[in-house]
Amino acid sequence: MSCAQPADPPQTTAPADRRELVIAVDGPSGSGKSSTSRAVAQRLGLAYLDTGSMYRAITCAVVNHGLDPAADPQAVIDLVRGGHLELSTVPGIERVVIDGDDVTAQIREPATSAHVSSVATIQPVRDLLIDRMRAIVAECGHRIVVEGRDITTVVCPDAQLRVLLVADPAARVARRSAELKGSVGMDQVTDQVIRRDHDDAAVSSFQAPAPGVEVIDSTFLTLHQVVDTVISLVPGPDPVPTKTNTTTSTKERHD
Numbered sequence: 001m002s003c004a005q006p007a008d009p010p011q012t013t014a015p016a017d018r019r020e021l022v023i024a025v026d027g028p029s030g031s032g033k034s035s036t037s038r039a040v041a042q043r044l045g046l047a048y049l050d051t052g053s054m055y056r057a058i059t060c061a062v063v064n065h066g067l068d069p070a071a072d073p074q075a076v077i078d079l080v081r082g083g084h085l086e087l088s089t090v091p092g093i094e095r096v097v098i099d100g101d102d103v104t105a106q107i108r109e110p111a112t113s114a115h116v117s118s119v120a121t122i123q124p125v126r127d128l129l130i131d132r133m134r135a136i137v138a139e140c141g142h143r144i145v146v147e148g149r150d151i152t153t154v155v156c157p158d159a160q161l162r163v164l165l166v167a168d169p170a171a172r173v174a175r176r177s178a179e180l181k182g183s184v185g186m187d188q189v190t191d192q193v194i195r196r197d198h199d200d201a202a203v204s205s206f207q208a209p210a211p212g213v214e215v216i217d218s219t220f221l222t223l224h225q226v227v228d229t230v231i232s233l234v235p236g237p238d239p240v241p242t243k244t245n246t247t248t249s250t251k252e253r254h255d
């Protein structure tokens with residue numbers, strides 16, 4: 001799997017603080033990892049890597065090629081090994097392209113959420129993508145917020161800050177339901193959150209913190225409060241917020 005990212009847009013304010021700063025965020029589905037990580041990256045002028053989007057992109061390619069991960073996991077492994085993945089590491093700009101196919105919208109479709117665990121639980125697929133994740137962290141100069149399920153434990157165990165973001169299952173289901181605006185039934189929402197966590201937990205430990213990992217329970221916190229809490233936990237001198245210019249034709253997300 002090769003991987004390319006669009007060049008970072010020029011920064012309008014030069015960051016005074018260029019020390020390495022990797023912030024690793026893990027947690028179950030709907031705990032707020034993506035919204036929080038994106039906002040923290042924007043506030044601190046860091047790159048942002050949504051590792052779930054990598055597993056989702058592979059899942060789109062698997063579905064689009066008519067592969068069955070359970071019946072033929074080797075075909076999925078071959079696809080990952082030979083495939084070319086491009087993704088944005090600019091917070092607020094989502095763009096995911098696999099083998100020239102723009103799957104930015106497809107990765108968020110309920111069908112992709114329903115199938116992604118069957119891809120993400122193939123260990124050789126994980127090993128290949130974990131190598132790519134670490135390469136992206138290095139390409140970003142180790143100044144990045146990385147979120148997923150095994151970032152605090154496997155991908156970036158040496159991150160300067162490691163956070164496990166949790167929330168009650170009922171709150172997580174309600175958030176996902178609100179996000180999908182009634183486009184899918186409650187059964188499907190519960191499947192996307194609860195069943196997916198159960199399946200994903202077979203290969204990653206994201207339900208309890210590893211030693212040294214800070215736990216933030218977002219159940220009764222606003223997104224803004226969670227972002228402030230993460231930033232308050234960054235070690236060392238106060239991080240210098242950096243304004244980034246994200247001018248582009250690609251759709252921006254503001255959760």
Ligand SMILES: Nc1ncnc2c1ncn2[C@@H]1O[C@H](COP(=O)(O)OP(=O)(O)OP(=O)(O)O)[C@@H](O)[C@H]1O
Nearest residue numbers: 029030031032033034035175179218221222223255
């Ligand atoms: N603290 C919060 N309070 C209320 N809603 C929140 C909070 N944090 C995130 N949300 C909302 O919850 C939904 C899920 O958040 P998000 O996509 O960031 O979760 P996630 O952990 O990345 O989920 P997944 O792993 O399934 O992709 C979004 O609609 C987001 O706006």
Ligand SMILES: Nc1ccn([C@H]2C[C@H](O)[C@@H](COP(=O)(O)O)O2)c(=O)n1
Nearest residue numbers: 051052053055116120148149150200
């Ligand atoms: N580091 C990671 C990131 C994601 N996954 C799996 C688990 C999820 O079901 C799927 C999609 O992630 P999401 O976009 O919902 O955060 O990818 C993983 O196993 N490890």
